[in-house]
Amino acid sequence: MKSRPIIYAFFVILAFFMIFFMPTGNAFGQTPKKILSIEAFDMLNTVPDTYLIDVRTRAEYQFIGHPYQAYLFPYFFFTFKPVKEDEKFSYAFSAKNEAFADEISKVFKKADNILIISRDGTRSALAAKDLIGAGFKKVFDVEDGFEGAEFPAFEDSKHHKYYRQLAKRNKIYGFEHRRHYGWQWWGLPWTYEIGAKYIYPPDLRPPKK
Numbered sequence: 129m130k131s132r133p134i135i136y137a138f139f140v141i142l143a144f145f146m147i148f149f150m151p152t153g154n155a156f157g158q159t160p161k162k163i164l165s166i167e168a169f170d171m172l173n174t175v176p177d178t179y180l181i182d183v184r185t186r187a188e189y190q191f192i193g194h195p196y197q198a199y200l201f202p203y204f205f206f207t208f209k210p211v212k213e214d215e216k217f218s219y220a221f222s223a224k225n226e227a228f229a230d231e232i233s234k235v236f237k238k239a240d241n242i243l244i245i246s247r248d249g250t251r252s253a254l255a256a257k258d259l260i261g262a263g264f265k266k267v268f269d270v271e272d273g274f275e276g277a278e279f280p281a282f283e284d285s286k287h288h289k290y291y292r293q294l295a296k297r298n299k300i301y302g303f304e305h306r307r308h309y310g311w312q313w314w315g316l317p318w319t320y321e322i323g324a325k326y327i328y329p330p331d332l333r334p335p336k337k
Contacts, residue, residue, distance in 0.1 A: 160244070160256035160267040165311040168243045168270045172197075178241035181232065183255040184274070185221075186328065188247065195245065195274065196317040200328045201225075201232055203246070203255040228255065229262035231329055241266045245311065248273040274318070276310030 163171075171178045182194050183203040194200070204221035211220045236242060242264055246252035249271040256269040296304075307313050324332070 158260055160253075160260055160269040162269045162271045163243075164272050165245070165270055165274075165314050165316055168245065168268065169195075169311075169314070169316045171241060171243065171268070175241055177237070177239070178243065179236060180243045180245060180270075181255075182274070183228075183244055183246050183251050186331075190320065190322060192275070193312075193318045193320050195311055196319050197323075197326065198245065199235070199326050200322075201228060202328060203228055203251045203258075224254075227330065229258050232259065232264075233262060235329065236264075238263050239265055241268065243268045243270055245270040246273050247275050248277045248310070270311070272310045272313075274311045275307055276313055277308075278304045281309065 168180060172180060180195055180198045181201050182189055182198040183201055184192075184194075185202050185204065185206045186200065187206055188194075189198075189200045189202075202225055204224060207220050207222050209220045210217050232242075242259060244252040244256045244259070244267065246255070249269065250273075252269050252271070252273065256267045259267045302308060312318060
């Protein structure tokens with residue numbers, strides 16, 4: 129019976145150390161929660177202090193369109209350098225926007241619900257991790273993106289490779305086109321119009337002399 133007070137004291141001390149001395153946040157391996165576009169839209173409509181951040185480039189935001197009331201904070205910028213991959217040319221992205229997390233921290237609170245969207249979920253996954261590292265507590269990665277992945281797309285790498293080969297060989301309509309998944313595919317509201325409050329904040333500041 130004498131051991132009970134000792135055991136009780138041990139657990140009290142352990143609880144004290146867990147509350148006051150154990151690391152919190154990203155030290156426990158906190159990761160962004162992955163959601164689909166329809167879930168993001170529902171959160172915007174029903175959960176207070178929820179904001180949608182578009183991490184694509186300025187050109188994509190303006191000319192391809194963007195979700196209604198999405199804030200622009202580019203994670204990368206376009207360059208004028210063409211690159212070739214799998215017999216296709218595209219313009220390369222710049223290095224990561226080093227001001228990305230700092231600029232978002234100037235506008236939003238660390239306890240806000242931050243929803244991150246990109247073209248197909250690739251950049252949003254990187255950006256969401258950066259925000260977790262910057263101390264944001266509630267970060268959500270909209271994994272299907274604004275345009276969605278190139279059709280067809282599968283999470284399983286073997287299925288992805290196999291069915292893409294079949295689609296290419298049989299000249300399936302829509303092969304390698306987007307909008308078979310994502311925000312636009314769900315029919316969620318989007319626009320080409322850009323409101324002043326949604327522009328990337330540094331673009332509104334006077335240029336340095």
